[in-house]
Amino acid sequence: MKDRDLRTMILVQHQRLERFVGLVFQRLGLPEADAMTAAKVLVMADLRGVDSHGVIRLSLHKWYVKALRDGIINPKPRIQIMNETPASALIEGDGGMGMVVGRQAAELAIEKARRVGVGVVAVRNSRHFGMSAYYAMLALPHEMIGISMTNAGRQVVPTFGQEAKYGTNPICLAAPTLEEIPFVLDMATTTAAAGKLEVAARSAHPIPLGWALDDKSEPTTDPLAAQRARKLLPLGGTRDGGSHKGYGLAVMVEILCGVLTGTLACTTPPETGVRGHFFGAINIAAFRPVEEFKKELDNLLRYLKSTPPEKGQNRVYVAGEIEHETTQERSVKGIPLHASTITRLRELSEQLNVPYDLE
Amino acid sequence: MKDRDLRTMILVQHQRLERFVGLVFQRLGLPEADAMTAAKVLVMADLRGVDSHGVIRLSLHKWYVKALRDGIINPKPRIQIMNETPASALIEGDGGMGMVVGRQAAELAIEKARRVGVGVVAVRNSRHFGMSAYYAMLALPHEMIGISMTNAGRQVVPTFGQEAKYGTNPICLAAPTLEEIPFVLDMATTTAAAGKLEVAARSAHPIPLGWALDDKSEPTTDPLAAQRARKLLPLGGTRDGGSHKGYGLAVMVEILCGVLTGTLACTTPPETGVRGHFFGAINIAAFRPVEEFKKELDNLLRYLKSTPPEKGQNRVYVAGEIEHETTQERSVKGIPLHASTITRLRELSEQLNVPYDLE
Numbered sequence: 248m249k250d251r252d253l254r255t256m257i258l259v260q261h262q263r264l265e266r267f268v269g270l271v272f273q274r275l276g277l278p279e280a281d282a283m284t285a286a287k288v289l290v291m292a293d294l295r296g297v298d299s300h301g302v303i304r305l306s307l308h309k310w311y312v313k314a315l316r317d318g319i320i321n322p323k324p325r326i327q328i329m330n331e332t333p334a335s336a337l338i339e340g341d342g343g344m345g346m347v348v349g350r351q352a353a354e355l356a357i358e359k360a361r362r363v364g365v366g367v368v369a370v371r372n373s374r375h376f377g378m379s380a381y382y383a384m385l386a387l388p389h390e391m392i393g394i395s396m397t398n399a400g401r402q403v404v405p406t407f408g409q410e411a412k413y414g415t416n417p418i419c420l421a422a423p424t425l426e427e428i429p430f431v432l433d434m435a436t437t438t439a440a441a442g443k444l445e446v447a448a449r450s451a452h453p454i455p456l457g458w459a460l461d462d463k464s465e466p467t468t469d470p471l472a473a474q475r476a477r478k479l480l481p482l483g484g485t486r487d488g489g490s491h492k493g494y495g496l497a498v499m500v501e502i503l504c505g506v507l508t509g510t511l512a513c514t515t516p517p518e519t520g521v522r523g524h525f526f527g528a529i530n531i532a533a534f535r536p537v538e539e540f541k542k543e544l545d546n547l548l549r550y551l552k553s554t555p556p557e558k559g560q561n562r563v564y565v566a567g568e569i570e571h572e573t574t575q576e577r578s579v580k581g582i583p584l585h586a587s588t589i590t591r592l593r594e595l596s597e598q599l600n601v602p603y604d605l606e
Numbered sequence: 607m608k609d610r611d612l613r614t615m616i617l618v619q620h621q622r623l624e625r626f627v628g629l630v631f632q633r634l635g636l637p638e639a640d641a642m643t644a645a646k647v648l649v650m651a652d653l654r655g656v657d658s659h660g661v662i663r664l665s666l667h668k669w670y671v672k673a674l675r676d677g678i679i680n681p682k683p684r685i686q687i688m689n690e691t692p693a694s695a696l697i698e699g700d701g702g703m704g705m706v707v708g709r710q711a712a713e714l715a716i717e718k719a720r721r722v723g724v725g726v727v728a729v730r731n732s733r734h735f736g737m738s739a740y741y742a743m744l745a746l747p748h749e750m751i752g753i754s755m756t757n758a759g760r761q762v763v764p765t766f767g768q769e770a771k772y773g774t775n776p777i778c779l780a781a782p783t784l785e786e787i788p789f790v791l792d793m794a795t796t797t798a799a800a801g802k803l804e805v806a807a808r809s810a811h812p813i814p815l816g817w818a819l820d821d822k823s824e825p826t827t828d829p830l831a832a833q834r835a836r837k838l839l840p841l842g843g844t845r846d847g848g849s850h851k852g853y854g855l856a857v858m859v860e861i862l863c864g865v866l867t868g869t870l871a872c873t874t875p876p877e878t879g880v881r882g883h884f885f886g887a888i889n890i891a892a893f894r895p896v897e898e899f900k901k902e903l904d905n906l907l908r909y910l911k912s913t914p915p916e917k918g919q920n921r922v923y924v925a926g927e928i929e930h931e932t933t934q935e936r937s938v939k940g941i942p943l944h945a946s947t948i949t950r951l952r953e954l955s956e957q958l959n960v961p962y963d964l965e
Contacts, residue, residue: 332723334693335892364691365726369893392861408913408922420858422865430861432854438847455846464916482841482848487814488797489841493848495791495925496855498910499779502751502789506781506903507893514909533694534728534866544865550873551857554767557823563767566854 257589258581259605265290267592267605268302274599275315276322277344285311285346285377292378293582296573297433299442300378302584306591307598311344311375319520320344320374326351329371333363337508338370345376345397349524353382356528357389364533370524371508375399379419380433380570386421386528387429390537393421394527398504398512400520402477403437406491409464411478413513415441416500421567423531425541427548431567436497437479444470444479457484500525616948617940618964624649626951626964627661631703633958634674635681640706644670644736647705651737652941655932656792658801659737661943665950666957670703670734678879679703679733685710688730692722696867697729704735704756708883712741715887716748723892729883730867734758738778739792739929745780745887746788749896752780753886757863757871759879761836762796765850768823770837772872774800775859780926782890784900786907790926795856796838803829803838816843859884 265286272282293301304310314320324343328336336355340348352368359366376382379395386393399414415435422430435441439458447454447470456466459473459480467473482493503525505511510523531540554563577583584592589605596603624645631641652660663669673679683702687695695714699707711727718725735741738754745752758773774794781789794800798817806813806829815825818832818839826832841852862884864870869882890899913922936942943951948964955962 330893332889332892334718334725335723335889337893359693363722364694365724366693367724367888392866405910405913405922407915407919409916410913412910412913418855420861422861430857432858434848434851434854436851438842457847482851483797484843484847488816488843488847489852491923491925492793492795492841495793496777498789498906498925499791501906502779502781502903503888506899506906507751507888507890509894509898509902511902511906514906529726529862529866530691530694531866533691534689534696535868539868540865543868543870544861547857547860547865547870547873551764551771554764554769554771556766557768560766563764564850566850566857 255586256583257586257606259584260581261290261294261578263605264293264302264582267596267601267603268305270601271305271312271595271599272344274601275312277347278323281344281347284350285344288346288377288381290582291381293584294574294577295378295380295570296577297378297380297570299440299445301582302592303588304377305595307594312595314374314520319518324348328355334359334365334367336368338368340370340373342372342374345374345522345524346381348373349376349382349395349526350385352524353385353393353395353526353528356526357386357391357393360386360391360528360530361389364530366528368526369503369508370526371510373510373522373524374520375522376524378433379417380421380431382526383419383421383433384429384431387423389528390423390531392423392529392531394525394529395419396500396504396525398501398510398523400517401513402441403479403481403497404460404464406481406486406494409460413497413501415479416497416504418496418500422544423541424544424548425538427545428565428568428571430544430548430565431570433566436482436493436500438482438484438493439479441479444473448474457488614945615942616945616965618943619940620649620653620937622964623652623661623941626955626960626962627664629960630664630671630954630958633960634671636703636706637682640703643709644703644705647736647740649941650740652943653933653936654737654739654929655936656737656739656929658799658804660941661951662947663736664954666953671954673733673879678877683707687714693718693724693726695727697727699729699732701731701733704733704881704883705740707732708735708741708754708885709744711883712744712752712754712885712887715885716745716750716752719745719750719887719889720748723889725887727885728862728867729885730869732869732881732883733879734881735883737792738776739780739790741885742778742780742792743788743790746782748887749782749890751782751888751890753884753888754778755859755863755884757860757869757882759876760872761800762838762840762856763819763823765840765845765853768819772856772860774838775856775863777855777859781903782900783903783907784897786904787924787927787930789903789907789924790929792925795841795852795859797841797843797852798838800838803832807833816847
């Protein structure tokens with residue numbers, strides 16, 4: 248969602264929003280620390296401009312709130328290590344909030360990388376964990392490269408197919424810099440994230456061919472038809488455009504998050520909300536002096552940003568740059584929330600008896 | 607290259623070809639075992655139908671042969687472990703053939719994964735290693751997931767840019783199955799591999815928009831203009847098509863292969879041929895029983911292949927399937943080599959005094 252819709256937007260201070268969301272999750276049964284973790288992940292998505300994974304997902308009748316009320320998400324999971332080696336672990340999430348399970352798993356990967364150079368932690372039986380970047384970025388202050396992946400519900404069509412068979416299965420990698428903004432790649436393996444269809448639908452803008460199919464499995468430029476069909480296309484869009492690569496990357500993610508853990512999201516009934524995750528941490532000092540790495544990454548990013556832009560563009564970006572700039576801006580000015588989101592937060596405030604102080 | 611060009615193709619038995627190529631590399635100074643490794647990687651590419659990375663790359667005046675003769679590749683490298691932890695290592699390739707250095711590094715990652723669950727080995731100062739799939743697939747008989755990446759010479763334009771700034775930087779992951787063909791994803795992070803331009807140019811077929819830019823940094827459908835310019839586009843093709851994701855993945859690969867090792871390929875003068883690699887091995891048994899993993903991967907692959915195909919297609923594939931079928935066919939019928947490739951092999955035979963017995 249672009250801030251161009253500012254007329255219908257209300258600016259909300261992120262600290263207030265985080266406190267509010269934390270209280271919502273506490274009312275739904277999460278222990279305070281866990282509720283604050285979940286709130287942090289959601290609000291960080293809003294700060295970074297990844298609005299599709301922010302508080303837009305708070306609604307009495309959908310997603311986290313409904314799942315917690317219906318017992319689909321366990322507010323007090325018993326998170327356990329099932330299998331462990333010096334560099335690896337399999338964690339049982341006991342149906343807990345993905346943010347809570349995911350954070351614990353990503354931190355364990357970091358701890359392992361500190362001791363033996365690399366840590367890989369896979370998670371079974373978790374739930375939707377929000378924005379991937381949160382988990383990979385946990386590695387940054389530890390001078391490590393962080394990796395996070397999750398499987399997701401069925402809404403993507405394999406190359407040459409006509410039915411949705413797997414999820415948007417994102418890949419995220421974060422790497423620390425010295426002076427530049429850290430490199431943070433956080434990408435769904437589809438051409439466009441599902442949230443972009445929603446944005447296009449709201450503003451009645453046609454979508455490019457290669458984003459989605461309609462009910463009849465024909466390529467469509469109609470965002471409403473695309474939303475109805477829920478048939479996104481893999482990154483690449485068509486076979487000629489390389490969609491077999493986007494499709495292959497998504498299966499790679501399902502192998503690491505689903506097959507390695509016994510938690511396939513694509514074949515499990517969607518109403519279970521079951522998710523598997525995969526986290527990696529690479530201790531840079533195990534390979535070369537951290538300072539050298541960071542300087543060289545600075546240089547690489549500057550080199551890329553110095554590329555002469557094509558006509559009509561004034562900058563070449565690197566991954567994570569826009570999100571960083573958005574965070575800086577929104578930390579000061581506030582997070583722009585759509586009136587409909589505000590309405591839903593007010594509704595939550597009333598129903599769950601959480602004081603409303605966002606405006 | 608499709609076998610439709612069979613009229614100009616000569617079928618060569620793969621064992622003979624491998625022996626011949628091994629002798630070529632021995633004549634160029636490689637020890638016998640190393641020469642055979644390099645030959646195996648090249649011929650395996652031809653067997654799998656990845657012709658762009660096969661013996662097409664043997665020529666007196668280019669690539670491996672020229673680099674070995676010019677001292678750009680060191681035929682007898684002193685490959686050393688520079689830094690090591692239980693789960694990780696940094697290897698110095700001493701300018702050796704990428705296949706020789708890469709194999710040793712991938713095998714070390716497997717050894718580490720056997721002991722501590724996961725192994726990650728990064729390589730500095732190596733050279734072109736051929737087909738990525740070879741290294742990731744080494745993990746398969748060990749009941750592990752294998753990962754391989756390499757950086758590559760500058761020929762790809764960042765999203766919104768107009769100059770080539772980095773390489774095709776491929777990503778490869780292989781995972782073992784019980785009854786199905788192993789999953790092997792081996793993809794350049796561009797829309798189309800450089801080799802595809804060559805194929806299109808030879809057959810004078812236009813290329814789709816989104817593959818490459820011309821000299822003036824305009825999108826082109828002319829394969830010759832694209833070859834002249836050497837400005838490939840990231841997977842996604844355009845920003846609307848998600849090219850920032852293909853671009854981001856390529857930078858991720860450059861971080862793991864180049865920044866982590868001190869061997870950036872994109873900023874190093876191309877004539878040095880310097881490459882960094884990244885190998886990972888994940889010991890499945892550290893997470894769950896191997897048999898369960900393999901059965902579940904079988905099920906996932908069958909589930910994907912059972913997708914109803916779109917009109918005009920009769921199958922939905924999974925990564926590695928076509929290459930496996932091509933290998934089976936070419937193992938029996940022989941590898942189809944273009945007359946121009948045969949001419950170059952004959953030339954090598956004469957110049958290097960290797961008996962020619964391919965036809």
